[in-house]
Structure formats: C-alpha cells, structure tokens
Amino acid sequence: MYGSSDFEYLFIRYKAESMPQGESIQTFCIKSKVSYNLFYKWYKDINRFYYLRKSHDMRCKYDRVLLIIHEQFHREPMYDEAFIVMSKDRRKVRLSS
Structure with a gap:
C-alpha cells in the first residue's frame, strides 16, 4: 500500500518529468505502476x-x-x-x- 510520502514523491516526479512533455497524470500513473484512483483520492484529499x-x-x-x-x-x-x-x-x- 502506498503512503502519503509515496504519493508526494510521485506528484513531484510527475510535475518535473512528465508534465513538461504534456503527458497526462493517468498515463504517468500507468507507466509508474500506481493506481490512478488511489493517487486521485490522495490528490483530492491533500490538494x-x-x-x-x-x-x-x-x-x-x-x-x-x-x-x-x-x-x-x-x-x-x-x-x-x-x-x-x-x-x-x-x-x-x-x-x-
């Protein structure tokens, strides 16, 4: 199971690596083998x-x-x-x- 710090790290990686290239967060989650639904729930709770x-x-x-x-x-x-x-x-x- 992923913790809050794991999602924070994933979010920072997405912003640094994939967002400048125009990649969606869903694609990034799939590529990183992380459930998009879990990440989205964390993001909504901690936005x-x-x-x-x-x-x-x-x-x-x-x-x-x-x-x-x-x-x-x-x-x-x-x-x-x-x-x-x-x-x-x-x-x-x-x-x-």
Whole structure:
C-alpha cells in the first residue's frame, strides 16, 4: 500500500518529468505502476501543493518566492500549503510552505 510520502514523491516526479512533455497524470500513473484512483483520492484529499510553472533562480529567498506566488496564484500562502519551485535546469527542487 502506498503512503502519503509515496504519493508526494510521485506528484513531484510527475510535475518535473512528465508534465513538461504534456503527458497526462493517468498515463504517468500507468507507466509508474500506481493506481490512478488511489493517487486521485490522495490528490483530492491533500490538494495543498502548487507548482510554480516557470523555472526560477534557486538563489532567491523566501521573500522572492512569496512574490512569485502572489504573481502566479494571486493568493497568500496558508500554513498547510506547499509551493514547488524548480531550477532552470530542472535539477533542483525547492519546497516552500
């Protein structure tokens, strides 16, 4: 059985590897041998992850990340939300909450 951390890892992998190529989450789940129904249930229950689409300079600090969140999502981050930022070369990932 999969745990929450397994689905978090799968979600980050999907956003980093498959989403830029236009692959659907269902196809990614099938390719990764994970039940799409279980993943979707987890996603609906925990939908607190936001992916910042454009890659950013990883040297930016929390204030810059907050500015980017305001620009892209027009919202204030809540205590139980996580924002995923990727470097331009897509080798580094930063989670901000």
